[in-house]
Amino acid sequence: MNLAADPEQRAVVVNRVRRAQGQLGGVLRMIEEGRSLDEVVSQLKAVTRALDKAAFALLAGELRSRTMRGADPAELEELERVFLSLA
Numbered sequence: 516m517n518l519a520a521d522p523e524q525r526a527v528v529v530n531r532v533r534r535a536q537g538q539l540g541g542v543l544r545m546i547e548e549g550r551s552l553d554e555v556v557s558q559l560k561a562v563t564r565a566l567d568k569a570a571f572a573l574l575a576g577e578l579r580s581r582t583m584r585g586a587d588p589a590e591l592e593e594l595e596r597v598f599l600s601l602a
Contacts, residue, residue, distance in 0.1 A: 524576035531569035538562045567601065574598050 542558045574597060581590055 521576060521580060524572070524580075528569050528573045528576070531565060531572060535562050535565035535569065538565060570601055574601075 538558065539562050542555060542562060545555050545558060574594060578591075578594055581594065
């Protein structure tokens, strides 16, 4: 399965991943600075949520795209499998 063919949808996902990348850099700095466990874990959870949202946005865009072009049931089952793997 390829990434979403829609360039706008791809840009949305890329921006989300870049934001998460920046957050993760912040977490690394926090660890190097010896910040509190609570602060670090809180930021790690934020990075995880950001990446989850990127994955959901990617899947939602692909589902819309495939539905609009009349995807066959096997394609939709593949998307469902990927979606359920996020849990």
